[in-house]
Amino acid sequence: MTSSISPSPTILLPDLPPKTLVGIDLITFTSTPNFHGIRDLPPGWHFLYTGTTESLSLRSGGWFYITPPSPDQNHALVPTTPTTPDILIWKWNPDTETLSPLLATNNTDKQEALRHKANLGTIWQRGGLFRYCSRVSPAALAQQSAGRPVQYEIDEEDEAEGRQTWRDLTDQMTPGLLTRVVGDAVVDVDGRARWMVTSASSALRDNDVIPGITDTDPETAKEEMEKVTGEKESEFSFLPVDLKRTWREGAIGRERTEAAQDRSWALGDLVQRVSGEERDGEAQVLGELQFTFLMILTLMNYSCLQQWKRLLELVLTCRRAIRDREVLVSGVLRLLLLQLKRCDDVEGGLFDLDGEEGGEFLRKLLIKFRRSLYEVVEVTESVVKTEFEKLEAWVKEEYDWELNREVVVRRGMVQLEDGEQVELDMHDDDEDDELGEYAPMVVDLGENATPDDVNTEED
Template identity: 60%
Template sequence: MSLPVQPSPTILLPELPPKTLVGIDLITFTSTAKFHGIRDLPSGWHFLYTGTTESFSLRSGAWFYIGDINTIGYRYNESALVPHKVKNDQNNGPEIYIWKWSSDTESLTSLKDDSDADCQEAMRHKANLSAIWQSGGLFRYRSRVSKSMVANAEAAKDGEPAQLEYDEESEESGRKDWRRLTDRISPEILTRMIGNPNYDVDGHPRWMVTSASTANRDADHIPGLDPQKVGEDGVPETTGEQEREFGFLPIDLKHTWREGAIGRERTEAAQDRSWALGDLMDRFSRYKHPYTGEIVSDQELGEAHVLGELQFTFLMVLTMMNYSCLQQWKRLLELVLTSRAAIVDKEGFMSEFVALLLRQLKRCDDVEGGLFEMDGDDGGAFLRDLLKKFRRFVYQAVEEDKASLVQKELAKLESWVKGEYDWELTHETIVKRGMIQLEDGEEVEIDMDDNDEDEETGEYAPMIVDSEEATL
């Protein structure tokens, strides 16, 4: 007689149509008729999403947490906590999520605790969990797909879930990568960016995102067309382009100085955006103390908002190909990598930022068509130019015996982009001017325009303006 199955943290996906694109964290696969969900979910953050096709279709997904989510961010702010609606899964068994397919919105929706019908349906699915498990209808969680797993999946019979091989060493490495890509995300950060979560029958929160979600600054507004209404699940009432608005960090790269700044102070703040970075962190570092009620400032909280948003936006590009998240990811990169004084003043933050950027770049090929090609970035020219300037700033600080932590992480990044993209970040090795020979033998002198800003030439050259004209 076989021993009864002891379920682990599981997400059930009843009524999911076959051949639906399913993604969980860093892997994707196509569902089969006998696929009913994913088991053995490890603790921590997860992002599950679906699409009706592998490409050119609206993708919908949601963030959720396995484990005690009420402890995340607790030392910061009681308002950052998810309301204590989550039942004690330790006493009631493993965490079981049930997301049912909605043919109306072509997305997954959670069963509600305020619906008797949903509560009864949830009890029925849980009661049948062991039978589904034993029948092989649950996909074992994987953090990455190896070549052997792909071959095994392709050899699987139609209508049966593929039995994917388990490589312990590769699996642990993949899980470590995912944890490092999400370790700064918190309920507070998700709520700020996406809005309040919705809850299932057991009080588990989830934050909904779609590939069409956007920030207002990145949206194309057409006069006469109102934004589409969004339902309680964060899913549009009818499929379309407009979704709930992202609440990103307010970054204005054209105004990076304090109010009232004039002259040299304003010029320096435009070239070194450290003041703007520090001001942004300060605004999001304040919270109400849960016991005393006083307003407290914690610099680490401000740093966490920047790092957490960098993680979120990158992963939404990676999984959902979300255009607005790509734009915010680039704005964050430009703000931080042009903050010269922060290399020394915020050395810990800057070194963590560079390390995170390297981990993200190692996953860029996961984006369909390539991350840099998605926005017409000409092979990553935008980031390459930023890194060249940032490297020069770092090594100028190193000459003063400062910023050693940043230098260490930058060396790893520089080595990787050199081997992967053949990017040369050493500014001195770049020829700025020179002679080239044309096909007819004529020699002409060329000048690289992208050095104008550094050398204050061309359109960046200083101008002498008459003070009387300037006041007109």
């Protein structure tokens, strides 16, 4: 390739130190002295991130959008539609050991961008650009590690499947969603927007109070944490999911009790609060599920893990929404199956990030959801049922989770090694069945009880 040929969409990473962890979408690799960037980026959303080591280091990255080669409706998703070819340049900051865009407000950055673009043809000819792949073959990694130009055969069918998986994992992402969650985009020298995130980024509700570092004042705590990490951290503005209060203001008695057991009202309220349009509000819920999962997958971000769990718990504990919000619920089930198939991509495993609880929280949610599904939906042909059956079959085969509690023996006699027989009783579902410690209790409030006393409940 020569400089006179119009280049394909390319990321340039000048001055990136060797042995740096580099990730683009669903693949990761270690940089070499000959690595200068990634070429042939397909249209759509991408997430580029780096880390000083493969584990136990701060990771940072940014979301960006590659415009299609010809005008179509997707252009409406992009805040600014550049007129020049998609050549994105990220400079390495040795002080913070992170990548950052060359800024439009900096004249030095503008000159540097022109210089790197002028050298693009030479870098290409020297084999310094890694061809974008949704999946990297061992042969490609071996050639890249040796510092040689990467030349290998791509399984077109496998590559197409990998690209489709990434599109399905990001099809609800929009500039509006990223701006709402992450904050305003950084605009580079060519007017392209990038939303920057790090593994330390967090929502305020998920911040831990660390003596000597954090403070009771949120702004003071944020400033202190920036001193520790060496850079300004973005604060996530997630959808306000409150699982302890899922009823409307002023609800009393049966209405409040039912809203605590069926969180459909809370889901509908959340959809309305994020957008006046039902479909757009539901898309925001799906988009945030996509964003949080991918930040777990790539950055191992703790706050995103907590929000991902909160959103799943809200949706999977709804009953009326199974029928009234069929598109949203079926979309969540379809997305969840796709995400679970990528769980092993998370270093150490997705469920291991959650400590001792592991995947138990999700198994219990799916068991409860299955029970609600078959009580609410009577017809055999239901898109929610169809998507759930696919998910149920997969977790049964992959994790050996039995979601049909009717086929599980919950009480029986077990013989110990010494021959003694004892009765075993499982209490996993006591909360649903209102047994044991969850059994209802009659309380005498006395003759002078007020309505407020009657409707007082613990969260």
